[in-house]
Amino acid sequence: MTRSELIQQIKAKRSFLCIGLDTDIDQLPPHLLDSEDPVFEFNRQIIAATADLCVAYKPNVAFYESRGIAGWKSLQKTWEALPKDCLRIADAKRGDIGNTAKRYAQAFFDQETSGLGFDAITIAPYMGHDSVQPFLEFEGKWGIVLALTSNAGGLDFQTIPNGDGVQLFEQIIQKTNTWGSIGNLMYVVGATRGEAFATIRKHAPDHFLLVPGVGAQGGSLSDVCKYGMNADCGLLVNATRSIIYASKGKDFAEKARQEALALQQEMEGELLASGIL
Numbered sequence: 299m300t301r302s303e304l305i306q307q308i309k310a311k312r313s314f315l316c317i318g319l320d321t322d323i324d325q326l327p328p329h330l331l332d333s334e335d336p337v338f339e340f341n342r343q344i345i346a347a348t349a350d351l352c353v354a355y356k357p358n359v360a361f362y363e364s365r366g367i368a369g370w371k372s373l374q375k376t377w378e379a380l381p382k383d384c385l386r387i388a389d390a391k392r393g394d395i396g397n398t399a400k401r402y403a404q405a406f407f408d409q410e411t412s413g414l415g416f417d418a419i420t421i422a423p424y425m426g427h428d429s430v431q432p433f434l435e436f437e438g439k440w441g442i443v444l445a446l447t448s449n450a451g452g453l454d455f456q457t458i459p460n461g462d463g464v465q466l467f468e469q470i471i472q473k474t475n476t477w478g479s480i481g482n483l484m485y486v487v488g489a490t491r492g493e494a495f496a497t498i499r500k501h502a503p504d505h506f507l508l509v510p511g512v513g514a515q516g517g518s519l520s521d522v523c524k525y526g527m528n529a530d531c532g533l534l535v536n537a538t539r540s541i542i543y544a545s546k547g548k549d550f551a552e553k554a555r556q557e558a559l560a561l562q563q564e565m566e567g568e569l570l571a572s573g574i575l
């Protein structure tokens with residue numbers, strides 16, 4: 299999906315919601331456990347109930363690879379079930395020396411060889427340019443580089459300043475945005491970081507930001523929009539547990555839709571207020 303197609307989807311669906319599919323076999327509604335593939339069945343029903351309300355889905359690969367071959371099969375079937383009008387993000391946080399990174403990129407992007415054809419992948423940039431470039435060299439795909447994460451430990455290293463007072467997350471953006479463009483590179487910035495979005499926007503005014511941390515982690519959507527929204531929206535705000543585990547009963551998909559709808563309506567308000575709609 300190109301940048302302009304993504305913007306079109308945001309306008310058409312009046313939403314910049316990304317739904318996380320961190321489907322934990324131990325958290326599933328009990329009635330699904332008799333299905334042939336309970337994780338896939340759960341995802342299938344969540345996708346069917348929410349596809350008109352979001353512009354992206356983000357399976358976190360840990361919840362699949364931790365189940366071995368069965369988990370990879372659930373991930374592959376889930377990828378097939380994801381609507382093509384949504385950005386399909388593998389939250390895998392990969393990064394390694396060049397030849398290894400190339401294989402990681404193939405694993406998540408090259409449907410012909412791996413069975414997975416995600417549109418985007420999250421990348422840990424610690425190992426530098428040769429660990430990031432193989433993802434950005436894949437035609438038509440996106441790399442999403444961790445910049446300022448939502449978790450408490452994100453502050454252990456990411457805000458350490460260099461001698462000129464420039465924090466590590468700012469240096470990461472300054473450096474990596476010379477490796478890609480606004481058409482193939484995004485940044486992860488946690489919704490818990492509020493005003494720091496203003497600093498992010500100084501370095502990356504036009505890039506899309508993938509923003510986890512709304513919902514279960516307590517981040518504020520209105521602060522994210524106040525400090526982080528740009529003229530094209532420029533935000534994909536993710537919520538996972540607050541949506542997919544809204545109910546553990548037979549009504550789980552319906553309750554997930556209600557949670558997604560509440561976020562979509564808040565997003566529509568923000569898009570209208572900022573003149574994007």
Ligand SMILES: O=c1ccn([C@@H]2O[C@H](COP(=O)(O)O)[C@@H](O)[C@H]2O)c(=O)[nH]1
Binds near residue numbers: 446447488513538
């Ligand atoms: O800074 C980060 C980067 C990634 N994540 C991931 O996003 C989701 C958040 O799930 P919630 O249930 O909405 O908290 C999850 O997959 C994380 O691994 C993040 O939270 N923060």
